[in-house]
Amino acid sequence: MISSDVLILPGWQNSGPDHWQSLWEARHGYTRVEQSDWMTPKRGDWMIRLEETLLAxxxxxxxxxVLAAHSLGCILTAAWASHSRNTHLVKAALLVAPGDADQPGLAEQLPTWQPVPMQTLPFPATLLNSTDDPYCTRARAEAMAKAWGARFVDYxxxxxxxGESGLGDWEEGHELLKSLVDSAKPS
Structure with missing residues:
Protein backbone atom coordinates (compact mmCIF):
# COMPACT_ATOMS: atom_id res chain seq x y z
CA MET A 1 0.00 0.00 0.00
CA ILE A 2 1.37 3.39 -0.97
CA SER A 3 1.17 5.90 1.88
CA SER A 4 -0.03 8.73 -0.37
CA ASP A 5 -3.12 6.68 -1.24
CA VAL A 6 -4.62 6.68 2.29
CA LEU A 7 -6.72 9.60 3.46
CA ILE A 8 -7.48 9.89 7.18
CA LEU A 9 -11.01 11.15 7.92
CA PRO A 10 -11.29 12.03 11.62
CA GLY A 11 -14.58 12.59 13.34
CA TRP A 12 -16.02 15.45 15.34
CA GLN A 13 -13.35 17.35 17.29
CA ASN A 14 -10.56 15.73 15.22
CA SER A 15 -8.30 12.90 16.39
CA GLY A 16 -5.81 13.65 19.16
CA PRO A 17 -2.16 12.57 19.36
CA ASP A 18 -2.96 9.18 20.96
CA HIS A 19 -5.62 8.26 18.41
CA TRP A 20 -4.74 5.47 15.97
CA GLN A 21 -5.48 7.83 13.05
CA SER A 22 -2.82 10.29 14.24
CA LEU A 23 -0.37 7.47 14.91
CA TRP A 24 -0.97 5.99 11.43
CA GLU A 25 -0.47 9.42 9.89
CA ALA A 26 2.88 9.80 11.66
CA ARG A 27 4.05 6.22 11.15
CA HIS A 28 2.85 5.54 7.60
CA GLY A 29 2.74 9.03 6.09
CA TYR A 30 -1.01 9.01 5.47
CA THR A 31 -2.77 12.31 4.74
CA ARG A 32 -5.37 13.77 7.08
CA VAL A 33 -8.22 15.62 5.41
CA GLU A 34 -8.15 18.84 7.44
CA GLN A 35 -11.50 20.47 8.07
CA SER A 36 -11.96 24.19 8.70
CA ASP A 37 -14.11 23.63 11.80
CA TRP A 38 -13.65 20.52 13.93
CA MET A 39 -15.80 21.72 16.83
CA THR A 40 -19.02 22.77 15.04
CA PRO A 41 -18.86 20.67 11.87
CA LYS A 42 -21.19 21.34 8.99
CA ARG A 43 -21.84 18.37 6.74
CA GLY A 44 -21.81 20.38 3.51
CA ASP A 45 -18.49 22.03 4.35
CA TRP A 46 -16.90 18.69 5.23
CA MET A 47 -18.22 17.09 2.02
CA ILE A 48 -16.80 19.94 -0.09
CA ARG A 49 -13.40 19.60 1.59
CA LEU A 50 -13.31 15.85 0.89
CA GLU A 51 -14.37 16.43 -2.72
CA GLU A 52 -11.66 19.09 -3.19
CA THR A 53 -9.02 16.81 -1.69
CA LEU A 54 -9.96 13.91 -3.97
CA LEU A 55 -10.07 16.12 -7.07
CA ALA A 56 -6.66 17.62 -6.25
CA VAL A 66 -8.37 4.60 0.39
CA LEU A 67 -10.37 6.22 3.20
CA ALA A 68 -9.62 5.44 6.85
CA ALA A 69 -12.60 7.03 8.60
CA HIS A 70 -13.53 7.26 12.26
CA SER A 71 -16.82 8.28 13.91
CA LEU A 72 -18.31 11.27 12.06
CA GLY A 73 -15.75 10.58 9.31
CA CYS A 74 -17.78 7.45 8.52
CA ILE A 75 -20.93 9.53 8.16
CA LEU A 76 -18.97 11.98 6.01
CA THR A 77 -17.95 9.09 3.74
CA ALA A 78 -21.57 7.99 3.27
CA ALA A 79 -22.85 11.55 2.80
CA TRP A 80 -20.15 12.41 0.26
CA ALA A 81 -20.67 9.15 -1.66
CA SER A 82 -24.43 9.77 -1.84
CA HIS A 83 -23.89 13.13 -3.60
CA SER A 84 -20.58 13.11 -5.44
CA ARG A 85 -20.12 12.36 -9.12
CA ASN A 86 -16.52 11.44 -8.37
CA THR A 87 -16.89 8.31 -6.26
CA HIS A 88 -14.51 6.55 -8.68
CA LEU A 89 -11.77 8.52 -6.89
CA VAL A 90 -12.13 6.21 -3.87
CA LYS A 91 -10.87 2.63 -4.01
CA ALA A 92 -12.12 1.43 -0.59
CA ALA A 93 -13.04 2.62 2.90
CA LEU A 94 -12.36 1.40 6.42
CA LEU A 95 -15.21 2.75 8.55
CA VAL A 96 -14.44 2.59 12.26
CA ALA A 97 -16.96 3.30 15.04
CA PRO A 98 -19.50 5.34 13.08
CA GLY A 99 -21.07 8.06 15.15
CA ASP A 100 -24.84 7.87 14.82
CA ALA A 101 -25.71 11.50 14.12
CA ASP A 102 -29.42 10.57 14.26
CA GLN A 103 -29.07 9.43 17.89
CA PRO A 104 -30.72 11.72 20.46
CA GLY A 105 -28.06 13.86 22.09
CA LEU A 106 -25.80 13.81 19.04
CA ALA A 107 -28.51 15.06 16.70
CA GLU A 108 -28.84 18.26 18.73
CA GLN A 109 -25.08 18.81 18.76
CA LEU A 110 -24.64 18.00 15.06
CA PRO A 111 -27.72 19.61 13.48
CA THR A 112 -26.54 19.50 9.86
CA TRP A 113 -25.75 15.77 9.86
CA GLN A 114 -29.26 14.31 9.69
CA PRO A 115 -30.40 12.08 8.30
CA VAL A 116 -27.50 9.64 8.16
CA PRO A 117 -27.36 8.55 4.49
CA MET A 118 -28.26 4.90 4.03
CA GLN A 119 -27.36 4.32 0.35
CA THR A 120 -25.01 1.61 -0.87
CA LEU A 121 -21.42 2.79 -1.15
CA PRO A 122 -19.99 2.46 -4.67
CA PHE A 123 -16.69 1.05 -3.36
CA PRO A 124 -15.73 -1.80 -1.00
CA ALA A 125 -15.97 -1.00 2.68
CA THR A 126 -15.51 -2.64 6.07
CA LEU A 127 -17.30 -1.25 9.13
CA LEU A 128 -16.00 -1.98 12.64
CA ASN A 129 -18.21 -1.45 15.67
CA SER A 130 -17.61 -1.87 19.37
CA THR A 131 -20.41 -3.41 21.42
CA ASP A 132 -20.04 -0.70 24.09
CA ASP A 133 -19.64 2.33 21.81
CA PRO A 134 -21.57 5.21 23.44
CA TYR A 135 -22.13 6.92 20.08
CA CYS A 136 -23.70 4.07 18.10
CA THR A 137 -25.53 0.90 19.10
CA ARG A 138 -24.57 -2.41 17.59
CA ALA A 139 -27.99 -2.69 15.90
CA ARG A 140 -27.59 0.73 14.31
CA ALA A 141 -24.02 -0.01 13.18
CA GLU A 142 -25.20 -3.28 11.63
CA ALA A 143 -28.01 -1.40 9.85
CA MET A 144 -25.49 1.12 8.50
CA ALA A 145 -23.17 -1.65 7.31
CA LYS A 146 -26.04 -3.43 5.57
CA ALA A 147 -27.33 -0.23 3.93
CA TRP A 148 -23.84 0.81 2.84
CA GLY A 149 -22.98 -2.67 1.53
CA ALA A 150 -20.05 -2.85 3.96
CA ARG A 151 -18.64 -5.92 5.66
CA PHE A 152 -19.54 -5.72 9.37
CA VAL A 153 -16.97 -6.56 12.03
CA ASP A 154 -17.95 -6.83 15.70
CA TYR A 155 -14.86 -5.55 17.49
CA GLY A 163 -7.31 7.08 21.77
CA GLU A 164 -9.07 6.19 25.03
CA SER A 165 -9.51 2.58 23.89
CA GLY A 166 -5.80 1.84 24.51
CA LEU A 167 -5.14 0.57 20.98
CA GLY A 168 -1.88 2.45 20.39
CA ASP A 169 -1.08 2.47 16.69
CA TRP A 170 -3.62 -0.34 16.28
CA GLU A 171 -1.71 -2.78 14.11
CA GLU A 172 -4.74 -5.10 13.91
CA GLY A 173 -6.79 -2.27 12.39
CA HIS A 174 -3.98 -1.50 9.98
CA GLU A 175 -3.97 -5.14 8.86
CA LEU A 176 -7.72 -4.86 8.24
CA LEU A 177 -7.07 -1.77 6.12
CA LYS A 178 -4.40 -3.56 4.09
CA SER A 179 -6.65 -6.60 3.64
CA LEU A 180 -9.49 -4.38 2.44
CA VAL A 181 -7.20 -2.68 -0.08
CA ASP A 182 -5.84 -6.03 -1.32
CA SER A 183 -9.36 -7.35 -1.86
CA ALA A 184 -10.58 -4.24 -3.71
CA LYS A 185 -10.58 -4.27 -7.49
CA PRO A 186 -7.41 -2.91 -9.06
CA SER A 187 -7.56 0.80 -9.77
Missing amino acids: RADAGLPPA GQRGHIN
Whole structure:
Protein backbone atom coordinates (compact mmCIF):
# COMPACT_ATOMS: atom_id res chain seq x y z
CA MET A 1 0.00 0.00 0.00
CA ILE A 2 1.37 3.39 -0.97
CA SER A 3 1.17 5.90 1.88
CA SER A 4 -0.03 8.73 -0.37
CA ASP A 5 -3.12 6.68 -1.24
CA VAL A 6 -4.62 6.68 2.29
CA LEU A 7 -6.72 9.60 3.46
CA ILE A 8 -7.48 9.89 7.18
CA LEU A 9 -11.01 11.15 7.92
CA PRO A 10 -11.29 12.03 11.62
CA GLY A 11 -14.58 12.59 13.34
CA TRP A 12 -16.02 15.45 15.34
CA GLN A 13 -13.35 17.35 17.29
CA ASN A 14 -10.56 15.73 15.22
CA SER A 15 -8.30 12.90 16.39
CA GLY A 16 -5.81 13.65 19.16
CA PRO A 17 -2.16 12.57 19.36
CA ASP A 18 -2.96 9.18 20.96
CA HIS A 19 -5.62 8.26 18.41
CA TRP A 20 -4.74 5.47 15.97
CA GLN A 21 -5.48 7.83 13.05
CA SER A 22 -2.82 10.29 14.24
CA LEU A 23 -0.37 7.47 14.91
CA TRP A 24 -0.97 5.99 11.43
CA GLU A 25 -0.47 9.42 9.89
CA ALA A 26 2.88 9.80 11.66
CA ARG A 27 4.05 6.22 11.15
CA HIS A 28 2.85 5.54 7.60
CA GLY A 29 2.74 9.03 6.09
CA TYR A 30 -1.01 9.01 5.47
CA THR A 31 -2.77 12.31 4.74
CA ARG A 32 -5.37 13.77 7.08
CA VAL A 33 -8.22 15.62 5.41
CA GLU A 34 -8.15 18.84 7.44
CA GLN A 35 -11.50 20.47 8.07
CA SER A 36 -11.96 24.19 8.70
CA ASP A 37 -14.11 23.63 11.80
CA TRP A 38 -13.65 20.52 13.93
CA MET A 39 -15.80 21.72 16.83
CA THR A 40 -19.02 22.77 15.04
CA PRO A 41 -18.86 20.67 11.87
CA LYS A 42 -21.19 21.34 8.99
CA ARG A 43 -21.84 18.37 6.74
CA GLY A 44 -21.81 20.38 3.51
CA ASP A 45 -18.49 22.03 4.35
CA TRP A 46 -16.90 18.69 5.23
CA MET A 47 -18.22 17.09 2.02
CA ILE A 48 -16.80 19.94 -0.09
CA ARG A 49 -13.40 19.60 1.59
CA LEU A 50 -13.31 15.85 0.89
CA GLU A 51 -14.37 16.43 -2.72
CA GLU A 52 -11.66 19.09 -3.19
CA THR A 53 -9.02 16.81 -1.69
CA LEU A 54 -9.96 13.91 -3.97
CA LEU A 55 -10.07 16.12 -7.07
CA ALA A 56 -6.66 17.62 -6.25
CA ARG A 57 -5.24 14.11 -5.95
CA ALA A 58 -6.72 13.17 -9.33
CA ASP A 59 -5.33 16.36 -10.91
CA ALA A 60 -1.91 15.36 -9.54
CA GLY A 61 -2.22 11.97 -11.26
CA LEU A 62 -2.59 9.99 -8.05
CA PRO A 63 -4.64 6.77 -8.01
CA PRO A 64 -7.97 6.44 -6.20
CA ALA A 65 -7.70 6.98 -2.46
CA VAL A 66 -8.37 4.60 0.39
CA LEU A 67 -10.37 6.22 3.20
CA ALA A 68 -9.62 5.44 6.85
CA ALA A 69 -12.60 7.03 8.60
CA HIS A 70 -13.53 7.26 12.26
CA SER A 71 -16.82 8.28 13.91
CA LEU A 72 -18.31 11.27 12.06
CA GLY A 73 -15.75 10.58 9.31
CA CYS A 74 -17.78 7.45 8.52
CA ILE A 75 -20.93 9.53 8.16
CA LEU A 76 -18.97 11.98 6.01
CA THR A 77 -17.95 9.09 3.74
CA ALA A 78 -21.57 7.99 3.27
CA ALA A 79 -22.85 11.55 2.80
CA TRP A 80 -20.15 12.41 0.26
CA ALA A 81 -20.67 9.15 -1.66
CA SER A 82 -24.43 9.77 -1.84
CA HIS A 83 -23.89 13.13 -3.60
CA SER A 84 -20.58 13.11 -5.44
CA ARG A 85 -20.12 12.36 -9.12
CA ASN A 86 -16.52 11.44 -8.37
CA THR A 87 -16.89 8.31 -6.26
CA HIS A 88 -14.51 6.55 -8.68
CA LEU A 89 -11.77 8.52 -6.89
CA VAL A 90 -12.13 6.21 -3.87
CA LYS A 91 -10.87 2.63 -4.01
CA ALA A 92 -12.12 1.43 -0.59
CA ALA A 93 -13.04 2.62 2.90
CA LEU A 94 -12.36 1.40 6.42
CA LEU A 95 -15.21 2.75 8.55
CA VAL A 96 -14.44 2.59 12.26
CA ALA A 97 -16.96 3.30 15.04
CA PRO A 98 -19.50 5.34 13.08
CA GLY A 99 -21.07 8.06 15.15
CA ASP A 100 -24.84 7.87 14.82
CA ALA A 101 -25.71 11.50 14.12
CA ASP A 102 -29.42 10.57 14.26
CA GLN A 103 -29.07 9.43 17.89
CA PRO A 104 -30.72 11.72 20.46
CA GLY A 105 -28.06 13.86 22.09
CA LEU A 106 -25.80 13.81 19.04
CA ALA A 107 -28.51 15.06 16.70
CA GLU A 108 -28.84 18.26 18.73
CA GLN A 109 -25.08 18.81 18.76
CA LEU A 110 -24.64 18.00 15.06
CA PRO A 111 -27.72 19.61 13.48
CA THR A 112 -26.54 19.50 9.86
CA TRP A 113 -25.75 15.77 9.86
CA GLN A 114 -29.26 14.31 9.69
CA PRO A 115 -30.40 12.08 8.30
CA VAL A 116 -27.50 9.64 8.16
CA PRO A 117 -27.36 8.55 4.49
CA MET A 118 -28.26 4.90 4.03
CA GLN A 119 -27.36 4.32 0.35
CA THR A 120 -25.01 1.61 -0.87
CA LEU A 121 -21.42 2.79 -1.15
CA PRO A 122 -19.99 2.46 -4.67
CA PHE A 123 -16.69 1.05 -3.36
CA PRO A 124 -15.73 -1.80 -1.00
CA ALA A 125 -15.97 -1.00 2.68
CA THR A 126 -15.51 -2.64 6.07
CA LEU A 127 -17.30 -1.25 9.13
CA LEU A 128 -16.00 -1.98 12.64
CA ASN A 129 -18.21 -1.45 15.67
CA SER A 130 -17.61 -1.87 19.37
CA THR A 131 -20.41 -3.41 21.42
CA ASP A 132 -20.04 -0.70 24.09
CA ASP A 133 -19.64 2.33 21.81
CA PRO A 134 -21.57 5.21 23.44
CA TYR A 135 -22.13 6.92 20.08
CA CYS A 136 -23.70 4.07 18.10
CA THR A 137 -25.53 0.90 19.10
CA ARG A 138 -24.57 -2.41 17.59
CA ALA A 139 -27.99 -2.69 15.90
CA ARG A 140 -27.59 0.73 14.31
CA ALA A 141 -24.02 -0.01 13.18
CA GLU A 142 -25.20 -3.28 11.63
CA ALA A 143 -28.01 -1.40 9.85
CA MET A 144 -25.49 1.12 8.50
CA ALA A 145 -23.17 -1.65 7.31
CA LYS A 146 -26.04 -3.43 5.57
CA ALA A 147 -27.33 -0.23 3.93
CA TRP A 148 -23.84 0.81 2.84
CA GLY A 149 -22.98 -2.67 1.53
CA ALA A 150 -20.05 -2.85 3.96
CA ARG A 151 -18.64 -5.92 5.66
CA PHE A 152 -19.54 -5.72 9.37
CA VAL A 153 -16.97 -6.56 12.03
CA ASP A 154 -17.95 -6.83 15.70
CA TYR A 155 -14.86 -5.55 17.49
CA GLY A 156 -15.92 -6.51 21.01
CA GLN A 157 -15.89 -4.06 23.89
CA ARG A 158 -13.50 -1.31 22.79
CA GLY A 159 -15.48 1.84 23.56
CA HIS A 160 -15.37 4.31 20.68
CA ILE A 161 -12.26 2.64 19.17
CA ASN A 162 -10.26 5.82 19.72
CA GLY A 163 -7.31 7.08 21.77
CA GLU A 164 -9.07 6.19 25.03
CA SER A 165 -9.51 2.58 23.89
CA GLY A 166 -5.80 1.84 24.51
CA LEU A 167 -5.14 0.57 20.98
CA GLY A 168 -1.88 2.45 20.39
CA ASP A 169 -1.08 2.47 16.69
CA TRP A 170 -3.62 -0.34 16.28
CA GLU A 171 -1.71 -2.78 14.11
CA GLU A 172 -4.74 -5.10 13.91
CA GLY A 173 -6.79 -2.27 12.39
CA HIS A 174 -3.98 -1.50 9.98
CA GLU A 175 -3.97 -5.14 8.86
CA LEU A 176 -7.72 -4.86 8.24
CA LEU A 177 -7.07 -1.77 6.12
CA LYS A 178 -4.40 -3.56 4.09
CA SER A 179 -6.65 -6.60 3.64
CA LEU A 180 -9.49 -4.38 2.44
CA VAL A 181 -7.20 -2.68 -0.08
CA ASP A 182 -5.84 -6.03 -1.32
CA SER A 183 -9.36 -7.35 -1.86
CA ALA A 184 -10.58 -4.24 -3.71
CA LYS A 185 -10.58 -4.27 -7.49
CA PRO A 186 -7.41 -2.91 -9.06
CA SER A 187 -7.56 0.80 -9.77
